[in-house]
Amino acid sequence: MNSTDASQMFAAPWMLQFAQFSDPAAWQAWMQLPQGGNGAGQAAGAMPAPMLRMLGDIGASLSPAKLEALRDDYLKKAMQLWQDFISGKLPELHDRRFAASEWTANPMSAYSAATYLLNSTFMLALADAVEAPPKEKQKIRFAVQQIVDALSPANFLATNPEAQQKMLETKGESLTKGLQNMLADMQKGRISQSDESAFEVGRNVGVTPGTVVFENALFQLIQYTPSTPTVHAVPLLMIPPCINKYYILDLQPENSLVRYLVEQGNTVFMMSWRNPDQGLAGTTWDDYVEQGAIRALDVVQGISGQEKVNVFGFCVGGTIAATALAVQAARGRHPAASLSLFTTLLDFADTGVLDVFVDDTQVMLREQQLARGGLMPGRDLATTFSSLRPNDLVWNYVQQNYLKGKTPPAFDLLYWNADSTNLPGPMYCWYLRNTYLENKLKVPGALTVAGVPVDLGSIDCPTFIYGSREDHIVPWEAAFASMGLLNPKKGRAAGKPNRFVLGASGHIAGVINPASKNKRSYWVNEAGGKNRPKTAAEWLAGAEEKKGSWWPEWARFLAEYGGADVAPPARPGSADYAAIEPAPGRYVKERAD
Numbered sequence: 001m002n003s004t005d006a007s008q009m010f011a012a013p014w015m016l017q018f019a020q021f022s023d024p025a026a027w028q029a030w031m032q033l034p035q036g037g038n039g040a041g042q043a044a045g046a047m048p049a050p051m052l053r054m055l056g057d058i059g060a061s062l063s064p065a066k067l068e069a070l071r072d073d074y075l076k077k078a079m080q081l082w083q084d085f086i087s088g089k090l091p092e093l094h095d096r097r098f099a100a101s102e103w104t105a106n107p108m109s110a111y112s113a114a115t116y117l118l119n120s121t122f123m124l125a126l127a128d129a130v131e132a133p134p135k136e137k138q139k140i141r142f143a144v145q146q147i148v149d150a151l152s153p154a155n156f157l158a159t160n161p162e163a164q165q166k167m168l169e170t171k172g173e174s175l176t177k178g179l180q181n182m183l184a185d186m187q188k189g190r191i192s193q194s195d196e197s198a199f200e201v202g203r204n205v206g207v208t209p210g211t212v213v214f215e216n217a218l219f220q221l222i223q224y225t226p227s228t229p230t231v232h233a234v235p236l237l238m239i240p241p242c243i244n245k246y247y248i249l250d251l252q253p254e255n256s257l258v259r260y261l262v263e264q265g266n267t268v269f270m271m272s273w274r275n276p277d278q279g280l281a282g283t284t285w286d287d288y289v290e291q292g293a294i295r296a297l298d299v300v301q302g303i304s305g306q307e308k309v310n311v312f313g314f315c316v317g318g319t320i321a322a323t324a325l326a327v328q329a330a331r332g333r334h335p336a337a338s339l340s341l342f343t344t345l346l347d348f349a350d351t352g353v354l355d356v357f358v359d360d361t362q363v364m365l366r367e368q369q370l371a372r373g374g375l376m377p378g379r380d381l382a383t384t385f386s387s388l389r390p391n392d393l394v395w396n397y398v399q400q401n402y403l404k405g406k407t408p409p410a411f412d413l414l415y416w417n418a419d420s421t422n423l424p425g426p427m428y429c430w431y432l433r434n435t436y437l438e439n440k441l442k443v444p445g446a447l448t449v450a451g452v453p454v455d456l457g458s459i460d461c462p463t464f465i466y467g468s469r470e471d472h473i474v475p476w477e478a479a480f481a482s483m484g485l486l487n488p489k490k491g492r493a494a495g496k497p498n499r500f501v502l503g504a505s506g507h508i509a510g511v512i513n514p515a516s517k518n519k520r521s522y523w524v525n526e527a528g529g530k531n532r533p534k535t536a537a538e539w540l541a542g543a544e545e546k547k548g549s550w551w552p553e554w555a556r557f558l559a560e561y562g563g564a565d566v567a568p569p570a571r572p573g574s575a576d577y578a579a580i581e582p583a584p585g586r587y588v589k590e591r592a593d
Contacts, residue, residue, distance in 0.1 A: 063129075073122075093113050102161035102162045163403035178403055181401045181405065193397055199415040202583075202589070204252060207253065208262065209225040211223055213299070217274065218287065219272055222584065222585060224268040224269075225572070232563055235300055235309055242317065243315070245419055248508065249512075250584075276421070282373045286449055288320055294327065313340070315342070322456055327450050330454070339462075341466070343473070358432060363432050366432060369425070371425060371429040375425060378420025457486070462498065464498075501554070505520060
């Protein structure tokens with residue numbers, strides 16, 4: 001296939017959908033009112049065939065009264081928009097996609113954007129008006145939102161005045177560069193979100209000094225070099241998500257959580273998960289728990305000489321960490337001095353927008369493909385997560401990179417975001433079914449992992465739980481639900497209560513909020529004893545907002561359970577665990593693409 005064929009194949013469906021969305025005639029079917037009959041039959045008479053089929057397939061309906069109200073509102077606003085156009089009055093565009101002056105410099109562009117916004121509002125209102133079970137309604141809303149976002153006039157050269165102006169100013173060079181950018185991304189199989197030439201793991205991200213002191217087929221263990229005269233005797237083991245690489249916690253020095261923790265006097269160990277290839281295609285969830293987290297705990301105990309370890313887990317790393325501690329508890333072992341979980345799900349009753357991707361049919365399909373072996377490609381996972389914020393993570397880059405021919409700016413977080421990791425099929429399928437689909441992890445004894453029943457309530461150590469207020473992957477209320485699952489009453493009665501902190505922003509940006517920059521806000525609730533909030537709503541109602549980073553709150557928690565201050569280790573590793581190579585190690589540099 002030559003480059004022209006490739007570009008046409010990429011662009012044709014995109015342009016066809018926009019043409020249909022922009023054609024006024026296409027909206028006439030949606031504006032029809034019922035012509036007799038009643039109930040479901042009457043609603044059916046009002047609906048175009050595609051919508052009718054979609055609703056019928058999922059047992060959903062739309063009442064004629066709601067459709068008529070939406071239709072009347074739409075026609076009223078459309079008429080007003082037309083009258084404004086005839087009179088020369090420019091519409092107000094309250095949408096950042098159309099904030100540039102070029103959109104109002106040309107009345108046709110302004111009304112193209114205004115018409116799109118009106119149609120989008122109608123489509124989303126129609127989706128919201130559908131009567132269906134909550135999960136099916138969420139899927140309808142998500143699908144409509146994807147269509148609406150994709151068909152913005154800002155996404156097409158023919159209707160984007162900013163891109164047209166750029167083309168004129170550069171005498172077509174921006175268009176040539178944009179096509180080159182698009183073809184390069186097609187070769188990579190993903191949209192470039194950052195100038196990837198600006199970063200390299202081990203050169204300017206993932207650079208906190210340390211040493212790899214252990215490795216097996218699943219992970220390398222990094223021990224970071226102390227930077228303080230004394231350190232807390234109890235070490236900290238960090239278990240990052242295996243869906244992405246660990247260095248989100250160790251970006252550049254000014255926003256590295258790892259560096260901050262080392263500077264607070266912690267002896268920090270980090271698991272660096274291997275990027276699975278076909279040699280790991282049969283790896284299971286049990287392997288990630290037993291040969292991953294539990295093995296790392298054993299090594300950290302062996303190197304430090306400490307019976308207890310402060311354990312940290314982020315996102316699915318937190319799910320693995322909690323599962324590992326429950327497995328150890330079933331074996332009569334309690335290696336954690338404390339447990340810290342950031343944006344982690346243990347109770348999967350509320351999985352936010354990700355719920356649209358998980359149902360019996362989709363999970364069974366994945367199991368047929370992967371449960372007996374295979375890899376879930378990292379790029380597929382990345383595409384899924386990008387679809388949760390398409391305007392920010394997809395269409396923004398279509399506009400900037402392709403239509404305007406720009407090179408995306410260097411941004412360490414988005415560089416990391418593009419550094420995808422695969423997942424072993426058996427592990428991925430187990431995780432989908434037993435947590436997202438069936439929500440068994442929270443039920444004592446409902447799951448057996450590594451040969452023993454899992455009971456999260458058997459984890460008897462103080463717990464620090466963090467949630468991000470605008471998290472679309474782990475809703476903060478779902479993160480809060482872990483407060484009731486961990487560290488049972490006997491632990492709290494012994495003066496080891498759980499602590500919850502709520503941060504601003506989203507799943508990643510909320511966590512990476514450096515103390516040195518002192519930005520954003522966070523919330524705490526100091527109520528204790530009988531006044532301790534039982535629900536997320538109660539907790540928030542009594543919470544106090546504080547300005548700046550919440551990192552110092554966590555540092556104080558770790559210090560509280562860090563034991564005595566002692567001299568730092570003279571060298572990394574031990575007699576049993578010799579130094580292998582400098583951090584960040586080989587595993588983190590293995591790319592899925």
